[in-house]
Amino acid sequence: MAKEENDKKRIAGCSFSVYPMSDRFVDLIISAIKKVDTSKVWMKTDKVSTIARGRIPHIFDVSQAIFLDVAKSGEHTVYSATFSVGCPGDTEGHTFMAKDDTPMNTNVISGIDQKVSAKFALYPMGGGNYMDLIYEQIEAMKKHGLDVNLTHYETMLEGSAVDVFTGLKRVFEAMEEAGSSHTIMTVTISANSPSPDNIEI
Amino acid sequence: MAKEENDKKRIAGCSFSVYPMSDRFVDLIISAIKKVDTSKVWMKTDKVSTIARGRIPHIFDVSQAIFLDVAKSGEHTVYSATFSVGCPGDTEGHTFMAKDDTPMNTNVISGIDQKVSAKFALYPMGGGNYMDLIYEQIEAMKKHGLDVNLTHYETMLEGSAVDVFTGLKRVFEAMEEAGSSHTIMTVTISANSPSPDNIEI
Numbered sequence: 001m002a003k004e005e006n007d008k009k010r011i012a013g014c015s016f017s018v019y020p021m022s023d024r025f026v027d028l029i030i031s032a033i034k035k036v037d038t039s040k041v042w043m044k045t046d047k048v049s050t051i052a053r054g055r056i057p058h059i060f061d062v063s064q065a066i067f068l069d070v071a072k073s074g075e076h077t078v079y080s081a082t083f084s085v086g087c088p089g090d091t092e093g094h095t096f097m098a099k100d101d102t103p104m105n106t107n108v109i110s111g112i113d114q115k116v117s118a119k120f121a122l123y124p125m126g127g128g129n130y131m132d133l134i135y136e137q138i139e140a141m142k143k144h145g146l147d148v149n150l151t152h153y154e155t156m157l158e159g160s161a162v163d164v165f166t167g168l169k170r171v172f173e174a175m176e177e178a179g180s181s182h183t184i185m186t187v188t189i190s191a192n193s194p195s196p197d198n199i200e201i
Numbered sequence: 202m203a204k205e206e207n208d209k210k211r212i213a214g215c216s217f218s219v220y221p222m223s224d225r226f227v228d229l230i231i232s233a234i235k236k237v238d239t240s241k242v243w244m245k246t247d248k249v250s251t252i253a254r255g256r257i258p259h260i261f262d263v264s265q266a267i268f269l270d271v272a273k274s275g276e277h278t279v280y281s282a283t284f285s286v287g288c289p290g291d292t293e294g295h296t297f298m299a300k301d302d303t304p305m306n307t308n309v310i311s312g313i314d315q316k317v318s319a320k321f322a323l324y325p326m327g328g329g330n331y332m333d334l335i336y337e338q339i340e341a342m343k344k345h346g347l348d349v350n351l352t353h354y355e356t357m358l359e360g361s362a363v364d365v366f367t368g369l370k371r372v373f374e375a376m377e378e379a380g381s382s383h384t385i386m387t388v389t390i391s392a393n394s395p396s397p398d399n400i401e402i
Contacts, residue, residue: 013354014354015352015354019279020222021221021222021226023224025222025277045396046352047318047357048391049320049355051353076226078218078220080281080389082322082354082355082387084354117248118249119216119250121283123324123326123385125331126329127329128327128328131289131290151216152214152252152285153214153216153252153285154216154250184322184324186283188250190248193248194227
């Protein structure tokens, strides 16, 4: 494998959580985690979130599968995640790199037709041209089959959960291909919200 | 007021959400929003989160008060927020700047003795020395009366909710005082979690 190819396969990771707004939240989360194949990521849950580390396709695959398995209960469920690649402060100790990009949870994800509303933000660290990189990826997101709208601080996405996760993964990978040394992406995805489109409280 | 002083009072904002893991989530959130005085911020709720904009002390005050009012129900409740100041893409249209820094919700917050576990991350945009700025503020956080531990991608904080919010506000303000042109801070705060300290799933 050429060095250039190797560089594209840096270890990435995410700190993610799934919040079911339900009295059954413990059962829903534990049941989802048990169902999902996490063999291609290093994963650890602490008091605030779960860390998953490995190749980019696997961290998206695993966290998406856990979220979708909970959301298919019909309960209002939110997924929140911070994705990171290239963090200079990141330790190498827990690296876990599968040899391939084949996702392990297609069986969990496929067939779940879940509409979602989401927000994401991209933070390319260390350079002065970061706003250009962000705007390019917001434009790219429009080609991924999603409704894309600007809001304060983040970009709103609406569509099917599978399209949203695919779009987010492509944007994150595109930052690697563009040579960003350290990229952060934050994501919030909401399913089964009872909120009307325009909320007046 | 000197120009230097004025510069310290840029409009800031946050996109925040409160997630009660409870069948009563709608009532808990609406009741909290109605109780909290939002007169010193511009605030709007959409399908994914609530945006609050104004002076730094007020965006912390309002979002903290809504979170604590929900958390005092005893339900497992999570607060998630992205704070931003100095975003070049931010519009000026919805600015709402109160004349002073006196918080409006001391009555809601005071007396709530809530232990929390939290994670935060700081993203100073546009410069090459961003890791130094981050490490400085992690050190500073240790002086704010909190247990501070490094984890992947974020820093773990444990202590009382009031101390955690005060520490986060001080760190965010310190970035302004340090002259950071555009600062992002992401925060997740968890209250009443049934999770043990070390989770094995």
